[in-house]
Amino acid sequence: MSRPSLPLARERTDAPVTDVRERLLRTAGELFYREGTRAVGVDLVVARSGVAKTTLYRHFPSKDDLIEAFLRREDEDFWQQWDQVAAAHPGAPEQELEAQLQWIGDRIARPGYRGCPQINIAAEYSNESHPARKVAAAHKAELRRRLGTIARVMNLTDPDGFALKMSIVVDGALSSGRALHGEGPARFLHSFARTLLGAG
Template structure:
């Protein structure tokens, strides 16, 4: 008698999330309509509205998924460099430099969302900005554990480097300035700073 393994098939909501993630990241949130998402996912429009209520609800899920990818990357880095905040920061920037130098790199989904939605009260922009603040806080906590005179200045420098890399990776042909993010992070962390 043969045994049959149950193969888990993605549900409509998972298909929609996956399709939206690809389309939103590569084409932009505002450029992609609900019809295109459901067509790509191979589901019906009512399936989208049952799972997410609206395109904004799906967009919030997309941003949360993107942020989870960031935290998964950070967890792996922290696992590889336990109890070494400097190495964790540098590993992040080395990885960012590698990713930003790849063809087709589209930067940070959160940054892109903030640029797409310039209205300060727009919910998508507010959520992206809130998630960005979580990232800044992670960087700040790591920097504050290091023997640095002005951790706020270094944190700001690393955040500006991060944001510049997200954009520079899209603007300049590979490898471009974004490929230098790891080296620049070392300069920021190793340069003596005065308060």
């Protein structure tokens, strides 16, 4: 049985270029996050966004470029939030760590949360050179670096060891957030942090 064809997109020709790109990115991002990138084709993004396929390819030469742009946007949003929290706790690493884990836990507990987009989408591709894998790897490395910076200011004996273990815990919480809702993701993260700090 053949699938029904998607309706042709009617492009708004009066929309500024930045708005068109933003609409494409927002539409694709919502679909990628909800359905996964393998299940979402360019035709669906075009149909949902109301942008012609030729215009999509002017902004994003390939589907992989669109995936990468979405993940980089998510990455930027994550670190902007981290920086805002860090700025609120200058010279107070213990309080900053607690606050960072709190907002990450709150992020996991929000309605509609389906896991970390970097982790979810990277898992769809086995090729290490795929843009999704590269963005995910860079995100994990940056998380370890930032946790290591906090640990050094706290004068921990093994800051790199703490950063590695805590980053694994955070990744686990981001990946299995729904399973943690009974206890609460933030409480889960705080509990592990206390355990790691006590062990150090």
